[in-house]
Amino acid sequence: MQAGQLLIMTKMETEQNQTDSALPAVRRAEILRLVKQLGQITVTEMSARFEVSLDTIRRDLDTLADQGLVSRIHGGAVPIDSMASADLPFEERINAHQIAKTNIGRAAARLISPGETLIVNGGSTAVSFAASLGDLQRLTIVTNNLSLPAAIPSSPVSGLYLIGGEIRSGARVTVGPVGFIGTRQIVADTAIIGIGGITEDGISTSQIEEAAMMADMISAARRTIVIADKTKFGRLGFAVVAPLDQLDVLVTDEEPAGELKVALEAAGVRIVVAS
Amino acid sequence: MQAGQLLIMTKMETEQNQTDSALPAVRRAEILRLVKQLGQITVTEMSARFEVSLDTIRRDLDTLADQGLVSRIHGGAVPIDSMASADLPFEERINAHQIAKTNIGRAAARLISPGETLIVNGGSTAVSFAASLGDLQRLTIVTNNLSLPAAIPSSPVSGLYLIGGEIRSGARVTVGPVGFIGTRQIVADTAIIGIGGITEDGISTSQIEEAAMMADMISAARRTIVIADKTKFGRLGFAVVAPLDQLDVLVTDEEPAGELKVALEAAGVRIVVAS
């Protein structure tokens, strides 16, 4: 290897050492994450990203497809449920990952009291949370999540507000100022935040504008509940949102371990493990 | 923000730019979704939307038809059940209604020039309109319609903004101040307004807040295009939005008659009948 490449390697260390010399299983896990995040990947893209041959990626995708984690299509792969909703009835939409998110959503919903005002951000975990609010009453909900109004039971909600702003191509969230509905400033009891990653340094996500909104949401609420499945542990996104001590509760599907657990306890974050 | 994060951002953007075009199977799934939503699509529209040749779309439709997912017709395709249940007069009527809306949407789309800024309101006719914008470019669209982002082709849109505000239970629109995105005031070239009813006294709808928004939309735009199928003729909703002389164009599926026609001509409203 040459000196110039070494220099670049060093700069990109945080992101690159996940992808460059990854073990096969780690690479497949990363591919799975990318499929879900982007909605669609091609064999060529993944080959370039992980610097392995096209064949290796194809074998990876075939493996993931055998496990029912992605749908294999000519040229790449898509998330398992993205086509099921189109052609097939919703039989096969349930996989282990989905169940975990549903459990996390339910556990988070139990932390909410009737009459609260909530701020909810984008992401599928947040949708699972919203779908579990059926037992509560008189809630006021503010969100930037376009999928949420369809998922939410209508009975417990006395007010549902969408944050206005730009919609990036393909995204299901708006990007805009959090603190205002129209021109009126708002304050909430609880912020429910789905994230891209959590480490001892704080919570993070992959989109810079999303990170800014999440930080605003946390500021606009008196209490912050982060919802994250175990795959988010130790993952550091590009944009850091907030340190752990700004959080009040972490709802997840598995007890954190090691440095993360120590840091969470030190920051006084209550940990709720969904069963 | 720190320099290191900026560096990584730049790297990320380069990689995600490759995700522009849809994989073949994804394209077919998207076509299927659009057929179901719009009730009818043409080969030409899909070709413009996905930026592939007419032949490719024809083969896609043939494939979907072989799988029994759509019915192939000359020039395009329709949902599979729209012809199967043709013996039931009720279903037939609904479908005919849907086709009328699609045709109106297309005719309205032809009145738009590249680079325009549009304000679009709620309703299914507006969704059909948005789905027909594939030939245009550099559009900026502002809407309160939650169904619109999913229906709109991504290629012609340079900016898509959602008006923030309250979401009434079950509705797919927001109710909020039109003139602002966040805290910035906006002005548009054209307002595209779907309505509840039109008489010689003006246009109207059944929701009072919706009427206020429609009036604001008309005020915020230099030109107003009203889209309404013939069932809206002579119907007077609960809340009157505006008199006819505030309108510029009416796009519909049948030439108005009687007093309405006279009043429209007197008000200088151009009438476009979709074929």
Place this chain on the structure above:
DNA sequence: AGATACCATGCGATTTAGTGCGATATTGCC
């Protein structure tokens, strides 16, 4: 330690899927 089996990987050759283009036939409409 050494031999063996196993796994992941990459490469080349072949097969298949997807795409676009031109020429010709068909359809729908006036």
Place this chain on the structure above:
DNA sequence: GGCAATATCGCACTAAATCGCATGGTATCT
């Protein structure tokens, strides 16, 4: 009947998938 839009067919070309095989590393057993 004539015209324009749409379909169909055959063809060439590219991207992707498949298969067999060789390589290098790792784990396992003796």
